[in-house]
Amino acid sequence: MSEKKLATLVIAEHDNKAVSVDTLRTINAATAIVSEDKQVEITVLVIGFNCESVVESIRHISAVSNVLVVNSGVYQYLLAENISDLIAHICKEHMSNDYSHILAPATTFGKNIMPRVAALLDVGQLSDVIDIESPDVVIRPIYAGNALARVKSNDAIKVMTIRSAAFDAITISDAVISPEILNIDVKCLDINIPAESSEFISQQKVVSERPELPAASVVISGGRGLGSKESFVLVEQLADKLGGAIGASRAAVDAGFVSNDLQVGQTGKIVAPDLYIAVGISGAIQHLAGMKDSKVIVAINSDPEAPIFQIADYGLVGDLFEIMPELIRSV
Numbered sequence: 001m002s003e004k005k006l007a008t009l010v011i012a013e014h015d016n017k018a019v020s021v022d023t024l025r026t027i028n029a030a031t032a033i034v035s036e037d038k039q040v041e042i043t044v045l046v047i048g049f050n051c052e053s054v055v056e057s058i059r060h061i062s063a064v065s066n067v068l069v070v071n072s073g074v075y076q077y078l079l080a081e082n083i084s085d086l087i088a089h090i091c092k093e094h095m096s097n098d099y100s101h102i103l104a105p106a107t108t109f110g111k112n113i114m115p116r117v118a119a120l121l122d123v124g125q126l127s128d129v130i131d132i133e134s135p136d137v138v139i140r141p142i143y144a145g146n147a148l149a150r151v152k153s154n155d156a157i158k159v160m161t162i163r164s165a166a167f168d169a170i171t172i173s174d175a176v177i178s179p180e181i182l183n184i185d186v187k188c189l190d191i192n193i194p195a196e197s198s199e200f201i202s203q204q205k206v207v208s209e210r211p212e213l214p215a216a217s218v219v220i221s222g223g224r225g226l227g228s229k230e231s232f233v234l235v236e237q238l239a240d241k242l243g244g245a246i247g248a249s250r251a252a253v254d255a256g257f258v259s260n261d262l263q264v265g266q267t268g269k270i271v272a273p274d275l276y277i278a279v280g281i282s283g284a285i286q287h288l289a290g291m292k293d294s295k296v297i298v299a300i301n302s303d304p305e306a307p308i309f310q311i312a313d314y315g316l317v318g319d320l321f322e323i324m325p326e327l328i329r330s331v
Contacts, residue, residue, distance in 0.1 A: 006035045006100055007043065008041065008042050008100065008101040008103065009044075009045055010026055010030050010042060010044045011045050011102065011104040012045060012046045012047075013105055013107060014046070014048060014054045016048045016049060016051045017053055017054070020107075020109075021169050021215040022105035023105060024061075024170050025162065025164035025167040025168065026105045027042065027063060027064065028167045028169065029103065029167045030042050030101070031063050031170070033132055035134075041065045041066070043065060044061075044068070045068045045070070045087070045090070046058065046069050046070070047070045047075045047078065047083055048070075048071065048076065049072060049073050049075055051069075051071060055067055055069055055181065057172060058179075059176050059177060060175065060177055061171075061179075062177045064177070065179050066179055067180070067181045068184060069184065070090075070184050074195070076200075077200040078109070079198050080113045082193045082194060082195040083113055084113050084116035084117045086193050087102070087113070087120075088120035088121055090184070091121065099157060102157060104161055104162070105161065106128045106129075106161035106164065110162075114159055117159055121157055123155040124159070126140065126151060126159065126160045126161075127160075128141060128161060129163060129166075130166035135158075137151070137153075138160065139151075140163075144288075144289040145288065146285065163270055210244070211245045213247055213262065213264070213271055215245075216271070217244070218245070218273055218277075219244055219246075219264070219275070220239040220242065221247035221264055221277070221278050221291070222234075222247075222248050222257065222258075222280055223251055223252050223278065224252055224255060224280065224282075225280020225281065225301065225320060226257060226280045226320070228257070229256060229258075232252070232258060234279070234320070234321075234324040234325070234328070235279055237328050238277070238324065238328050238331070241331040244273075245273075246262055247262055248262045248263055249264070249281045250263055250265055250268065250286060253268075265284075265289060265291075266286040266287075270293075271290060272291070273294050274295045275294070275298070276294035276297050277299075277300070278291075278300065279300045279324065280300065280301060280320050282301065283309070283310070283311070288311060297313050298312060298316070299315045299316070300315075300316045300320050300323055300324070301317065301320070302318060302319055
């Protein structure tokens with residue numbers, strides 16, 4: 001009698017060239033799905049076009065047992081409308097594995113795709129998971145992170161998005177681990193699914209030499225206290241000195257100091273760097289929800305009663321226009 005398996009499918013986020021750090025953290029989260037009576041097996045699904053380098057990177061991850069590859073021009077831009085249909089089709093029609101869990105990062109990519117997948121599979125979704133206690137019990141934040149909910153799912157397939165800031169990125173080994181690679185023939189299986197209701201037009205990405213927010217070990221964020229777009233250069237100078245990424249509060253984004261792709265918070269990006277420096281940020285609950293899991297938090301604010309100081313490991317009370325230049329010089 002063959003041993004039963006607890007099959008987990010991770011949907012890889014990538015740009016057809018490199019796998020995202022959020023996917024590496026999601027794979028690490030998948031390793032927490034353990035069972036006493038079943039062998040755990042992690043499969044990574046790579047959907048894209050000319051994405052061989054992504055597959056090669058995943059072959060260097062020891063926790064991955066199998067890699068499924070769907071390589072087709074109709075999936076070049078990873079549109080949710082046909083990607084979700086493909087994932088559901090693979091799970092229901094053409095795979096011998098009965099997947100008990102389907103995971104993706106809780107990024108724009110995952111939030112766009114996974115609710116559609118859950119609906120197509122007629123199951124619920126466990127969103128923004130920060131801990132996995134057992135195969136059917138997870139922990140997720142509610143009320144902007146003010147409370148944690150322990151949720152049990154009785155669905156046959158658990159569809160999850162993973163808050164990647166809650167997990168470390170899994171290690172990519174120098175050696176090829178050589179998990180089994182299965183190239184799915186889209187023609188033979190009739191899964192070359194076009195996106196009939198949407199069309200890729202263009203993509204605008206901010207190109208910067210600084211690290212991206214989710215992957216950065218150091219993040220310097222500025223808030224409304226900086227007063228102007230011109231003053232935000234202080235944040236940029238400190239970030240350059242520390243080799244860190246730049247973030248901002250919603251107030252700073254709304255005021256036009258920086259673009260909204262740098263927003264940290266409940267409606268922005270969730271980060272958990274080794275060092276987070278909040279400059280001129282009062283600490284509204286919506287902002288704290290996006291950065292309070294940082295390892296070390298430093299706050300610079302003129303108001304000693306600012307909420308940010310309640311979670312800060314180190315606080316500097318004073319005029320940021322005096323503190324920041326001195327800090328930049330001393331680094």
